[in-house]
Amino acid sequence: MLSFLASPWARVLVLALTLAALLPGALRLPPIDRDESRYAQATKQMLETRDFIRIRFQNEPRNKKPAGIHWLQAAAVEALAPDATAIWVFRLPSVLGVLLAVGLTLAIARRLYDPMTASIAGGLVGAGLLAQVMGQQATTDGALLATAVAAQGALALAYVRQRRGELVRPGLALAFWGAQGLALLLKGPVIPAISMLTALTLSVADKDWRWLRLLRPLVGIPLMLAIATPWFVAIQLATDGGFVGDAVRNDLLPKLIGGQESHGAPPGYYLALVSVTLLPASLVLWPALKEAWNDRLDAPTRVLLAWAIPAWLLFEAVPTKLPHYVLPLFPALAMLAARLLVRAADGEPTALDRIWARVAAAPWLVGSIALALAPATIGYALDQRLDPAALAIGLAALAATLLAAIAVCYRRWLWATAISTLTAWSVLAVAFGQILPRLDALWLGREAALSIVRQAPGTSAAAMAASGYAEPSLVFAAGTPIRLIDAGAAGRFLAEAPGRIALIGREEQPAFLAALAAAGAEAEALDTLAGFNYSKGRWTTLTLYRRNP
Numbered sequence: 001m002l003s004f005l006a007s008p009w010a011r012v013l014v015l016a017l018t019l020a021a022l023l024p025g026a027l028r029l030p031p032i033d034r035d036e037s038r039y040a041q042a043t044k045q046m047l048e049t050r051d052f053i054r055i056r057f058q059n060e061p062r063n064k065k066p067a068g069i070h071w072l073q074a075a076a077v078e079a080l081a082p083d084a085t086a087i088w089v090f091r092l093p094s095v096l097g098v099l100l101a102v103g104l105t106l107a108i109a110r111r112l113y114d115p116m117t118a119s120i121a122g123g124l125v126g127a128g129l130l131a132q133v134m135g136q137q138a139t140t141d142g143a144l145l146a147t148a149v150a151a152q153g154a155l156a157l158a159y160v161r162q163r164r165g166e167l168v169r170p171g172l173a174l175a176f177w178g179a180q181g182l183a184l185l186l187k188g189p190v191i192p193a194i195s196m197l198t199a200l201t202l203s204v205a206d207k208d209w210r211w212l213r214l215l216r217p218l219v220g221i222p223l224m225l226a227i228a229t230p231w232f233v234a235i236q237l238a239t240d241g242g243f244v245g246d247a248v249r250n251d252l253l254p255k256l257i258g259g260q261e262s263h264g265a266p267p268g269y270y271l272a273l274v275s276v277t278l279l280p281a282s283l284v285l286w287p288a289l290k291e292a293w294n295d296r297l298d299a300p301t302r303v304l305l306a307w308a309i310p311a312w313l314l315f316e317a318v319p320t321k322l323p324h325y326v327l328p329l330f331p332a333l334a335m336l337a338a339r340l341l342v343r344a345a346d347g348e349p350t351a352l353d354r355i356w357a358r359v360a361a362a363p364w365l366v367g368s369i370a371l372a373l374a375p376a377t378i379g380y381a382l383d384q385r386l387d388p389a390a391l392a393i394g395l396a397a398l399a400a401t402l403l404a405a406i407a408v409c410y411r412r413w414l415w416a417t418a419i420s421t422l423t424a425w426s427v428l429a430v431a432f433g434q435i436l437p438r439l440d441a442l443w444l445g446r447e448a449a450l451s452i453v454r455q456a457p458g459t460s461a462a463a464m465a466a467s468g469y470a471e472p473s474l475v476f477a478a479g480t481p482i483r484l485i486d487a488g489a490a491g492r493f494l495a496e497a498p499g500r501i502a503l504i505g506r507e508e509q510p511a512f513l514a515a516l517a518a519a520g521a522e523a524e525a526l527d528t529l530a531g532f533n534y535s536k537g538r539w540t541t542l543t544l545y546r547r548n549p
Contacts, residue, residue: 002116002345002414010119011106018102018126019095021425024433025136026091030446030473033535036137037445037472038062040090043073043138045480047084053234057472058480063239063246067231068185069093069140087138087476094142098135101145102126105331108153112160112300113339120338120417121331124281127424128334129371130327136432140187141324148191148328151179155195156303158214159202163299168214177220181227188247194311194328201306257319265321270312275363277323278330279371280420281337283404284413286360287351288337301339307332337417345414352413361408365401368420372397375431382441382532393430397423444531444540445473448503451544452478455526456501463497465490467512468505469542471535491515494523494547501526506541522548 004010031037042055042062055062055070072093081089105125110118125131134141154176161168176195183191203209235243275282295301308329315326344352351357376390400423407416440447448469452459461479470484483493487508492515494502502523504512516523523545533540 005119006116011122014106014119014122014126015099015103017425019099021132021429022095022098022135024429026095027088028433028437029136030437030443031087031476032137033471033473035139037476039069040087040138041472041476043070043090044084046070046074047077048480053238058475063243064251065140065187066185069143072143073138090138091136094135094137097143097146098131101149104149104153108156109335109338111157117338117342120341121335123421124334124337125331127280127421128330129279130277130324132428134324134327141327144183144186145327147179147183147186149331151176151183151191151195152198152307155198159211159303160299162211162214170216173216173220176215177224181224184228185231191328197310197314198306201310202303267316269321270316270326273323276367278333279367280417280424281334282367283361283364283417283420284337284340285333287357288340290351291340292336304332304336341414341417358408365405368401371427372401375435379435379439382439387435389430390435393427397427441531444469444533445471445477447529447531448474448542449477451527451529455544456546459501463500465493466503468508469503469540487511488515492519494545495519495521498547498549501544501546504543504545524548
């Protein structure tokens with residue numbers, strides 16, 4: 001096993017298994033509410049209007065994030081699916097972003113440490129729960145992860161080579177600043193802030209700022225600005241100077257001041273979730289951090305600690321929290337975990353020899369069991385039945401987790417990590433590619449669009465309205481012109497012209513029918529749908545109405 005992990009074939013296998021786990025969900029999952037569907041719909045409207053500067057969701061401007069991810073998605077759609085109706089095409093930049101991040105992790109860890117460490121670190125990133133989840137959604141985070149690893153990897157290599165007395169080539173500086181420019185176009189200042197914290201921490205700890213000259217800021221900063229500035233200038237002109245102000249007032253400041261959109265959480269939130277979000281690397285996270293702190297004078301370990309810890313503390317301090325915000329830090333933690341596993345496999349005394357390391361693996365065990373049971377549990381909660389595939393993969397994953405736990409008891413940490421990593425890849429591929437897409441109750445937007453096609457074929461989106469269900473997935477599936485309005489407006493809309501249809505929630509039906517009657521019109525119920533609106537955490541019943549001639 002050790003000789004294989006040190007071979008190039010191990011790194012090829014890591015990339016292949018990462019892609020094999022990503023693709024089933026990316027290809028088969030319906031549009032996910034709300035962020036993914038908002039991003040995809042905004043890209044769809046760019047393609048419809050051929051306006052690639054302004055970002056809009058229906059008639060509302062989305063002055064929150066830059067346009068980089070929309071351009072990548074639009075390029076994928078133009079190349080592969082000009083009709084812009086298949087969500088999987090919009091997800092390709094995220095899939096490729098995670099795959100690129102794994103490839104960069106393999107390359108960077110190999111240069112910082114050795115080929116075996118690289119293979120393990122790449123596997124831990126590629127099988128990571130958060131990386132897999134975000135890599136299957138048409139949002140910024142998969143692509144952003146690639147820019148994070150590129151920027152931080154270039155910074156790390158420049159720092160380590162300088163400490164080792166090796167030549168630092170200009171290409172590293174160009175890669176660093178180029179990645180910063182792309183990151184600005186994807187999600188604004190997130191990655192530049194992480195890099196700034198890393199560089200500041202190293203410079204203060206070393207009491208040496210001169211190494212920063214290796215990044216060639218006099219050349220690099222203009223390169224970064226040349227990549228990012230043109231669009232920012234164009235959007236400011238297109239919005240009469242409103243984009244940056246709106247983005248700061250309505251998106252950035254609310255995150256810094258309080259819990260935006262009910263996503264507030266106290267400090268320690270990410271720490272409490274790390275045993276699940278960092279699966280499977282959470283198996284050795286705490287021993288790896290202790291060992292890394294002991295070796296903090298070692299240049300590669302020092303730069304990885306500076307990558308992960310200061311930014312983690314910053315994310316914990318920001319009031320608005322979502323689990324994936326810390327994803328750009330996980331490659332550094334994965335490399336530290338891989339380094340510890342290789343040292344232990346080589347017979348060196350490490351923190352893994354201590355009893356407390358096995359005790360510290362308990363949260364990993366709980367998280368692994370939860371992951372194994374999740375597909376069957378979610379399916380039963382929604383459909384009141386056990387999916388045979390979900391049950392089979394759950395039992396197999398439980399058996400594998402038990403085997404890994406036994407390996408931990410016998411201090412076979414590398415075998416335990418390998419089993420846990422392969423289990424994560426398998427469970428995620430089956431859950432996202434086979435089990436979740438079949439849960440009709442989970443995908444109301446998809447089911448509503450299918451019902452419209454069955455019951456009112458040929459109806460244009462301009463003749464559709466919805467009240468009581470205003471999720472972005474419905475807009476993406478039904479068409480941009482569909483109207484998301486209140487019940488009274490939906491009744492009047494239906495009454496205005498024959499052939500119109502309306503999707504009405506159960507609570508909105510009295511007001512809808514009253515408005516329809518007041519306008520002197522009648523409607524027939526074509527279909528009734530029931531499902532779980534996970535964005536609001538409640539069951540929802542929708543009725544599809546068509547105006548009688």
